[in-house]
Amino acid sequence: MTNTALLQLRDLSLGYDGRVVLESVSLSIERGEFLALLGPNGAGKTTLLRGMLGLIPVLAGQIEYGFDRLAHPPGYVPQRETLDPIFPLTVFEVVLMGTYARLAPLQKVRQRNRQLAALCLEQVGLAHLANRPFWALSGGQKQRVLIARALAVEPEILLLDEPTSGVDPGATSAIMDLIARLNHERGLTVVLVSHHLRLVRSLVRSVIWVEEGRATKGSTDRILAPERVADIFGTLTGTV
Amino acid sequence: MNTLVEILSPNFLLRQALIGSVLVGLVCPLVGVYFVLRRMIFLGVALPQLSAAGIACSFFIYRVLVGPHQHFELTERGLAMIGSFSFTLAGLLILAAFERHRETVEARIGITYAIAAAATILFVAADPGADAHMVSLLKGDILATTSTSLGVLAGVFSTIVLMMFAFRKEFLLVSFDRDLAIVFRKRVGFWDSLLYLLIGTTISLGVMTAGPLVTFGFLVVPPLTARLVTQRMLTFSLVAAGLGAVTAFVGFYCAYRFDMPLGPAEVAVASLVLVAVAAAGAVRHAADRWRTP
Numbered sequence: 263m264t265n266t267a268l269l270q271l272r273d274l275s276l277g278y279d280g281r282v283v284l285e286s287v288s289l290s291i292e293r294g295e296f297l298a299l300l301g302p303n304g305a306g307k308t309t310l311l312r313g314m315l316g317l318i319p320v321l322a323g324q325i326e327y328g329f330d331r332l333a334h335p336p337g338y339v340p341q342r343e344t345l346d347p348i349f350p351l352t353v354f355e356v357v358l359m360g361t362y363a364r365l366a367p368l369q370k371v372r373q374r375n376r377q378l379a380a381l382c383l384e385q386v387g388l389a390h391l392a393n394r395p396f397w398a399l400s401g402g403q404k405q406r407v408l409i410a411r412a413l414a415v416e417p418e419i420l421l422l423d424e425p426t427s428g429v430d431p432g433a434t435s436a437i438m439d440l441i442a443r444l445n446h447e448r449g450l451t452v453v454l455v456s457h458h459l460r461l462v463r464s465l466v467r468s469v470i471w472v473e474e475g476r477a478t479k480g481s482t483d484r485i486l487a488p489e490r491v492a493d494i495f496g497t498l499t500g501t502v
Numbered sequence: 503m504n505t506l507v508e509i510l511s512p513n514f515l516l517r518q519a520l521i522g523s524v525l526v527g528l529v530c531p532l533v534g535v536y537f538v539l540r541r542m543i544f545l546g547v548a549l550p551q552l553s554a555a556g557i558a559c560s561f562f563i564y565r566v567l568v569g570p571h572q573h574f575e576l577t578e579r580g581l582a583m584i585g586s587f588s589f590t591l592a593g594l595l596i597l598a599a600f601e602r603h604r605e606t607v608e609a610r611i612g613i614t615y616a617i618a619a620a621a622t623i624l625f626v627a628a629d630p631g632a633d634a635h636m637v638s639l640l641k642g643d644i645l646a647t648t649s650t651s652l653g654v655l656a657g658v659f660s661t662i663v664l665m666m667f668a669f670r671k672e673f674l675l676v677s678f679d680r681d682l683a684i685v686f687r688k689r690v691g692f693w694d695s696l697l698y699l700l701i702g703t704t705i706s707l708g709v710m711t712a713g714p715l716v717t718f719g720f721l722v723v724p725p726l727t728a729r730l731v732t733q734r735m736l737t738f739s740l741v742a743a744g745l746g747a748v749t750a751f752v753g754f755y756c757a758y759r760f761d762m763p764l765g766p767a768e769v770a771v772a773s774l775v776l777v778a779v780a781a782a783g784a785v786r787h788a789a790d791r792w793r794t795p
Binding site: 315316331332333336338340344345348349350351352355361362363364367368371395414421423454 | 539541572584587669672673674675677678679681682684685686687697729733734735737
């Protein structure tokens with residue numbers, strides 16, 4: 263594992279119920295990188311992301327983490343549809359949940375946890391909505407709240423699962439700008455699953471291409487070269 | 503007014519039953535909020551019935567292996583507790599293990615209810631010592647609450663309330679975003695099991711004290727009402743518990759004042775509050791839409 267690698271995947275196989283979805287994946291993610299997980303629908307992008315998060319068991323190979331997962335767990339932004347709107351939670355309560363990572367059972371939420379949550383909410387530009395019900399927000403606002411929750415973990419790496427899925431174009435730009443700013447200004451390592459090839463191409467420096475059970479990492483220019491994209495998708499070059 | 507004064511008097515004959523009713527009304531909704539939030543409401547129908555089957559089963563086994571038990575003795579309560587608790591917890595753990603497989607959830611819960619209801623009747627029918635008293639124990643006989651059983655109820659329920667509040671951030675995290683809890687390396691299985699243990703204990707004691715109908719009613723109705731008027735987790739839990747306690751008291755008052763059966767009166771009052779709150783919400787929503795061009 264290199265000194266700057268935050269995540270090192272070695273000959274990794276991932277899947278569900280013993281069924282292999284991705285096989286022999288070997289790549290490393292360096293500190294400060296901003297990369298996208300791209301590929302056709304059902305190729306295994308989310309599977310790879312969930313594997314990196316430790317949400318699904320490793321079938322073969324190993325993942326080495328270049329950070330303390332207990333002290334600084336990864337900042338995880340799930341697809342917002344996975345969260346049930348029946349829970350009565352305010353925006354602030356959702357963000358505060360990010361601070362639970364380092365709170366032991368019986369340890370009370372303290373003032374500094376609240377201040378951190380408020381700060382994270384401010385960073386995503388939604389401090390004024392702190393007391394609003396989470397479910398009353400628009401799709402783009404909810405996504406930014408979930409990014410604030412991930413920041414409240416004080417992570418070294420941010421992993422986002424389709425953060426702009428189902429969001430209007432204006433909100434999509436705002437979310438991607440926010441993520442890019444977190445990478446540039448704070449040096450936060452970012453890995454995101456996306457379907458927006460064109461949008462991602464202008465922002466990320468590296469891409470992990472997932473297809474047919476394999477994952478390949480390379481520079482954006484190489485992986486998303488126009489002739490290669492045209493080769494893979496025919497005339498479809500806007501979105502995957 | 504005189505009835506209210508009589509009920510609140512320290513010398514009120516059914517004082518223990520009143521306190522037991524209010525305790526069940528207070529604590530069942532507190533754990534019931536997780537039934538509603540985790541979308542396990544139908545479990546609330548099956549589990550109290552399973553608890554009743556456990557009580558009948560334990561009496562039947564005791565009868566076969568040892569002999570007839572004595573009514574109103576401690577062994578009778580102990581037997582009921584063991585049967586109720588073991589059946590409830592086993593059922594809860596088995597059904598909860600399949601919680602994430604949503605496709606067949608109604609079928610599983612429906613089958614559990616049908617089997618539990620049939621087993622209860624069969625166990626009672628097979629026990630030659632079963633009589634009206636035992637049937638009333640299965641249905642829950644809150645009017646027969648003794649000072650000992652009330653003490654046990656208060657002690658256990660106090661512990662449950664303390665634990666629900668002490669571990670509320672863990673219960674919320676594993677219920678709201680299980681994946682995030684795993685990423686945080688929390689012991690998800692342990693917290694789920696502890697929550698189920700608290701739910702199972704509440705249901706067991708609730709069924710023994712007030713019966714399956716009242717237990718199910720208070721597990722579900724006050725939380726559903728509270729969900730309509732609250733937007734924060736803590737207020738949701740507190741309002742649900744408060745509504746449960748108040749409606750249990752009002753239900754007790756109505757039953758005593760108008761000579762009605764206690765359990766159904768309590769559930770009817772809780773349901774009337776739910777209907778009133780839902781109707782008020784619908785009227786307000788319609789008014790808002792009408793005002794908005």
